[in-house]
Structures are given as C-alpha cells and as structure tokens.
Amino acid sequence: xxxxxxxxxxxxxxxxxxxxxxxxxxxxxxxxxxxxxxxxxxxxxxxxxxxxxxxxxxxxxxxxxxxxxxxxxxxxxxxxxxxxxxxxxxxxxxxxxxxxxxxxxxxxxxxxxxxxxxxxxxxxxxxxxxxxxxxxxxxxxxxxxxxxxxxxxxxxxxxxxxxxxxxxxxxxxxxxxxxxxxxxxxxxxxxxxxxxxxxxxxxxxxxxxxxxxxxxxxxxxxxxxxxxxxxxxxxxxxxxxxxxxxxxxxxxxxxxxxxxxxxxxxxxxxxxxxxxxxxxxxxxxxxxxxxxxxxxxxxxxxxxxxxxxxxxxxxxxxxxxxxx
Amino acid sequence: xxxxxxxxxxxxxxxxxxxxxxxxxxxxxxxxxxxxxxxxxxxxxxxxxxxxxxxxxxxxxxxxxxxxxxxxxxxxxxxxxxxxxxxxxxxxxxxxxxxxxxxxxxxxxxxxxxxxxxxxxxxxxxxxxxxxxxxxxxxxxxxxxxxxxxxxxxxxxxxxxxxxxxxxxxxxxxxxxxxxxxxxxxxxxxxxxxxxxxxxxxxxxxxxxxxxxxxxxxxxxxxxxxxxxxxxxxxxxxxxxxxxxxxxxxxxxxxxxxxxxxxxxxxxxxxxxxxxxxxxxxxxxxxxxxxxxxxxxxxxxxxxxxxxxxxxxxxxxxxxxxxx
Numbered sequence: 001x002x003x004x005x006x007x008x009x010x011x012x013x014x015x016x017x018x019x020x021x022x023x024x025x026x027x028x029x030x031x032x033x034x035x036x037x038x039x040x041x042x043x044x045x046x047x048x049x050x051x052x053x054x055x056x057x058x059x060x061x062x063x064x065x066x067x068x069x070x071x072x073x074x075x076x077x078x079x080x081x082x083x084x085x086x087x088x089x090x091x092x093x094x095x096x097x098x099x100x101x102x103x104x105x106x107x108x109x110x111x112x113x114x115x116x117x118x119x120x121x122x123x124x125x126x127x128x129x130x131x132x133x134x135x136x137x138x139x140x141x142x143x144x145x146x147x148x149x150x151x152x153x154x155x156x157x158x159x160x161x162x163x164x165x166x167x168x169x170x171x172x173x174x175x176x177x178x179x180x181x182x183x184x185x186x187x188x189x190x191x192x193x194x195x196x197x198x199x200x201x202x203x204x205x206x207x208x209x210x211x212x213x214x215x216x217x218x219x220x221x222x223x224x225x226x227x228x229x230x231x232x233x234x235x236x237x238x239x240x241x242x243x244x245x246x247x248x249x250x251x252x253x254x255x256x257x258x259x260x261x262x263x264x265x266x267x268x269x270x271x272x273x274x275x276x277x278x279x280x281x282x283x284x285x286x287x288x289x290x291x292x293x294x295x296x297x298x299x300x301x302x303x304x305x306x307x308x309x310x311x312x313x314x315x316x317x318x319x320x321x322x323x324x
Numbered sequence: 325x326x327x328x329x330x331x332x333x334x335x336x337x338x339x340x341x342x343x344x345x346x347x348x349x350x351x352x353x354x355x356x357x358x359x360x361x362x363x364x365x366x367x368x369x370x371x372x373x374x375x376x377x378x379x380x381x382x383x384x385x386x387x388x389x390x391x392x393x394x395x396x397x398x399x400x401x402x403x404x405x406x407x408x409x410x411x412x413x414x415x416x417x418x419x420x421x422x423x424x425x426x427x428x429x430x431x432x433x434x435x436x437x438x439x440x441x442x443x444x445x446x447x448x449x450x451x452x453x454x455x456x457x458x459x460x461x462x463x464x465x466x467x468x469x470x471x472x473x474x475x476x477x478x479x480x481x482x483x484x485x486x487x488x489x490x491x492x493x494x495x496x497x498x499x500x501x502x503x504x505x506x507x508x509x510x511x512x513x514x515x516x517x518x519x520x521x522x523x524x525x526x527x528x529x530x531x532x533x534x535x536x537x538x539x540x541x542x543x544x545x546x547x548x549x550x551x552x553x554x555x556x557x558x559x560x561x562x563x564x565x566x567x568x569x570x571x572x573x574x575x576x577x578x579x580x581x582x583x584x585x586x587x588x589x590x591x592x593x594x595x596x597x598x599x600x601x602x603x604x605x606x607x608x609x610x611x612x613x614x615x616x617x618x619x620x621x622x623x624x625x626x627x628x629x630x631x632x633x634x635x636x637x638x639x640x641x642x643x644x645x646x647x648x
Contacts, residue, residue, distance in 0.1 A: 034462065
C-alpha cells in the first residue's frame with residue numbers, strides 16, 4: 001500500500017486545521033489573506049527549499065537565496081499583491097562557514113533591493129541534514145481585491161505571463177540531459193531555472209483585468225488543471241499558442257517534446273483567466289492568450305486539457321510532484 | 325579562528341537586510357509588527373525546531389508539533405498580542421509515514437483549539453536530513469500597543485510569569501542526569517520541557533501594566549541581560565525571589581544549583597518590567613517580582629546580574645546558546 005502523496009497529506013491532515021478561517025482560503029489558494037485593514041489586504045505566502053530536493057547541494061548560496069525569494073514572490077505577485085517584506089528561516093548544515101552564510105545574505109540583499117522588500121524577522125538554526133530554507137512573504141493588495149484561483153467563468157480566456165518550459169529545460173541542462181544546444185541557449189535556460197524572472201510590472205494590469213490567477217510552479221498543464229477543478233470547469237489549452245523562447249524552440253528541434261515543456265514545472269509565470277475584453281488588455285500588456293475556459297457538459301469531469309491542431313493530446317502526467 | 329555565533333550572524337548578516345523597516349524593530353525585538361490597520365497591530369513571530377537539536381528524534385510527533393506551537397505562542401503572548409493563526413513548514417525525513425504525519429497534525433489540532441488558532445497556509449517538503457518544522461505565527465494587539473523589549477526605565481520592577489528552570493530540569497531528566505527525584509517530580513519537569521504552559525490569561529494585565537516585555541527562551545539571566553542591554557540599564561535579579569516549583573526545590577535539595585535554573589533556557593515564561601504601581605497589579609494577577617532596573621553609573625556596562633543575600637553571584641554563562 002503506497003503512502004498518500006503531497007496533495008492528500010494537505011487534504012487529509014492540514015485542511016481540517018484550517019477549518020473555515022477566512023484567511024486560509026480553504027488551503028486551496030496558494031496564499032493566505034489577512035483582511036482587516038480598510039485599505040489593504042495582507043497577502044501571505046510560505047515556501048521552503050531543501051538541498052538535494054529543490055536545489056543542488058553545490059549550488060552557490062546566493063542563487064539559492066534568490067530562488068527562495070523568487071518562488072515566494074511568484075505566489076504573491078500572481079495574486080495581484082505588491083511584495084513588501086519577509087520572515088526567514090535558515091537551518092544550516094553543521095560546518096556551514098560564515099562566508100557561505102554571507103553569500104546567502106548577499107543574494108537576499110540583491111533581490112530584496114530589486115523587488116522592494118525588507119527582512120522583518122525569522123529564525124536561524126542548525127541541522128545535521130541538508131540546508132533547509134524557508135520564507136514567509138507578505139504582500140499588499142487593495143482591500144478585497146486579492147486575486148484567487150476562484151473566479152474563472154466559462155467563456156473566459158486563459159493567459160500566461162511569459163515563456164513556458166524554461167525552468168524545465170534549465171533543470172535538464174544541469175542534469176546533463178539537454179544536448180545539441182548552443183552555449184548561449186544552455187546558459188539562458190539554466191539562468192531561468194536558478195532565477196526565474198518575476199513580473200512585478202504586471203501587477204496593475206493583472207489586478208484590473210484578471211478574474212482568477214495563480215502562479216505556475218508544478219507545470220502549466222498541472223496548474224491549469226488545479227485552476228479548472230477549483231472553478232468546476234474545463235480549461236482547453238492550445239499547445240501551438242503556448243509561448244516558448246528561441247532556446248526552447250532549439251531544444252524542440254533537437255528532440256525535446258513540446259508537451260514536456262507544459263508539464264515540467266518551475267516556470268513561475270502567472271496563469272490567469274479573464275473575460276474577452278480583459279484578455280485584450282492583458283495581451284496588450286504582454287500576456288499570451290493560450291486557451292479558454294469551457295462549461296462542463298453532463299459527464300465531463302473538471303480539469304485541463306492540452307490540444308494541438310484540433311486534437312486532444314493524451315498526457316498521462318500533467319506536472320511535477322516532489323516525492324515525499 | 326572560530327566562526328561567529330548565532331547572535332553575530334544575525335547582527336552582521338541579517339540586520340542589514342532589515343534596514344530601517346519599522347516592521348522589523350531592528351531585529352532585536354523577537355517579533356515583527358505590521359501596523360496599518362487602525363484598530364490592530366499584526367504581530368508576527370517565526371520559530372523553527374530541528375530533530376536532534378531542539379527535540380529528540382524519537383520524541384512523539386504530536387509533542388513536537390505542540391512544542392513548535394508553544395515556542396511561537398510564547399513570543400506572541402509576551403508582546404501582549406492575542407494569537408490568531410499560523411503558517412506551517414514541515415520538512416519531513418524520507419520515509420516518514422502517514423501515521424507519523426497524522427500524529428503531528430493531531431498535536432497541532434489539540435493546541436490550536438486550546439489557544440484559539442487556525443492554520444492559514446504553508447509548505448510541506450521532504451529532506452534527507454532530520455525533521456525540520458517551522459511556524460510563522462500571527463497575533464493581534466491594539467494598534468500601537470504591542471509591547472517591546474524597549475521601554476524599561478530605571479526604578480522599574482522586573483517580573484516573571486511563573487516557575488523558572490522547569491524546562492532545564494526536564495531536559496536534564498530526559499538526558500538521565502536528574503537523579504534522586506520522585507517519579508511525579510520527574511514527570512512534571514519533563515512535561516514542562518515538552519509542553520511549556522503559555523499564559524494567554526495574562527495578556528490583558530500585561531498590556532495594561534508592563535512597560536517592556538519578552539519571553540524567556542535562552543534562560544532567565546541571559547534574557548534579562550538582553551532586556552537590560554536593549555534599554556541601556558542594569559537589571560539586578562534576586563535569586564531568592566525567583567519562583568521555583570516543588571520539583572525544582574527537590575532537585576536543588578539533591579544537588580542541582582539554583583543558579584543553573586536561571587541560566588538553563590526553555591522556560592517560556594514572560595519576563596517584563598513595570599513601574600512600582602504596575603508591578604503591584606502584575607503581582608496580583610500572578611506575576612512574581614524578582615528584581616529591579618537600575619540606572620547606569622559612570623563605568624558599569626548595561627546587563628543583568630544575579631544577586632543572593634546582598635552578594636553578586638559570578639555567573640560565567642548566562643544562558644543557553646545552540647551551537648551553529
């Protein structure tokens with residue numbers, strides 16, 4: 001008998017602890033929202049990274065720090081909130097030197113200056129195991145306007161904020177499994193894996209025009225599936241409209257499946273839905289329109305599908321799940 | 325050349341990341357305070373526990389969960405804030421079973437019901453190392469009224485909320501180093517180590533009468549020292565007035581030094597200062613008056629001293645510091 005996966009653990013063990021608290025949003029919405037202030041919602045997100053699981057143990061610690069910041073930023077920004085500050089936990093392996101910790105702090109400094117954050121507090125501990133780092137990030141959104149996974153309607157367009165598959169290709173490259181690409185292309189995807197670009201510039205247009213939104217961390221298809229189920233509808237994505245970089249197209253030309261780019265994870269782009277009108281504004285701001293929300297007919301279950309040339313692709317694994 | 329300790333790491337590497345942000349309180353005040361709401365301050369605290377460092381790896385996971393909650397509660401309550409909700413990070417060792425995770429969740433449930441909290445969100449990951457758990461807890465205090473380490477004045481009385489040394493004795497007992505005590509006494513101190521009692525009942529009187537406050541986690545003398553330095557004054561504690569349980573008195577009778585109780589850590593009692601009048605109200609509510617704040621004369625440095633029978637005790641190690 002196999003043990004329940006990550007999603008079952010959350011469903012069975014942690015959802016009962018959230019209960020009906022408004023802040024938790026039923027634990028299905030990536031972030032917590034603390035209302036109360038008549039002007040601002042406080043949007044809260046927590047993500048952790050573990051050496052050997054989410055990054056390579058020999059990765060430079062400034063990059064680990066910046067990735068930690070960016071995976072947290074990704075959730076905050078995807079809800080239309082402006083990032084603002086963070087709590088930090090570092091569990092250092094015994095023997096970590098001062099110089100390594102200073103590298104980590106230097107990485108935080110670079111990105112907190114870039115994104116307008118400051119450190120509010122936290123805890124620093126030691127462990128006999130690999131490095132574990134965790135961040136709880138705070139963002140602000142106009143009161144009552146924090147975006148959610150909920151809100152998509154049949155007829156909505158589905159949009160993404162940028163290239164899909166860059167992180168997946170970066171990971172492949174670091175694992176030595178991406179062959180036949182130029183040095184420049186390899187560097188580009190590795191950089192996207194280490195330091196996904198977080199689109200704080202899109203916050204205003206997202207707030208004004210999106211009906212539902214989340215970030216893509218498990219893979220485009222998997223996260224579209226989560227969004228579709230949360231709204232009890234079908235999302236149909238058009239593979240040919242999914243934006244890919246020149247490097248990704250070179251990778252496809254050398255044998256990587258375009259479907260793999262949509263199921264690989266680590267994108268940290270924004271996925272959102274909007275009315276036809278809203279979608280036009282989002283496209284003008286740089287979003288890509290890649291599909292549609294469709295109401296359920298009698299016996300189709302909610303979920304996301306990937307289509308190409310009017311044919312539904314049969315995808316068995318929609319995204320990446322970390323083994324527990 | 326030895327590596328800098330925990331306090332130096334925070335000073336040198338993390339304080340620059342907090343900068344002048346009002347929320348961080350210069351990273352010297354245990355909690356972060358997010359103001360903005362005209363009615364409430366949001367008080368934020370983050371503490372982590374690591375297997376083999378902060379708890380024994382064979383400890384039951386419901387107790388680990390409850391201790392995690394209580395060390396966080398301790399900081400929130402000591403600032404006069406009412407606990408309210410939390411973000412949770414669990415980094416599970418590979419092979420942790422569903423039943424063990426369910427134990428952990430059960431422990432959270434018991435204490436969150438007891439203290440009126442709910443889970444807002446978090447992250448669950450895996451590690452090749454020992455269990456690492458971390459919590460960011462939120463509390464609410466009347467706007468602008470969140471207590472701080474700052475605020476003590478010369479002439480203030482110094483008070484604690486309960487018995488000192490229980491956690492220290494519990495740890496000794498678990499290490500097999502506490503001999504000659506009755507079974508009941510041993511059970512009592514072990515229970516205090518696993519599950520320190522958090523005095524949410526004292527929040528109103530603390531808010532009304534304390535001038536400065538913090539929780540005791542590193543040891544009474546060490547934390548009094550932190551409080552004294554933050555306020556640039558001297559704190560003189562009277563060992564004979566430090567409250568101890570019957571179990572602790574039995575331990576002292578069997579050879580444990582009373583000074584060790586004041587430097588052992590893991591008390592999770594509230595340490596505060598108040599005017600003479602305020603101290604009377606606090607004592608009526610159950611606090612113990614154990615010393616005084618004294619202005620600095622020309623060449624005495626700020627800090628805390630332990631006195632007994634009008635004699636200053638020479639204590640070389642004022643508290644417990646986890647090796648990094």
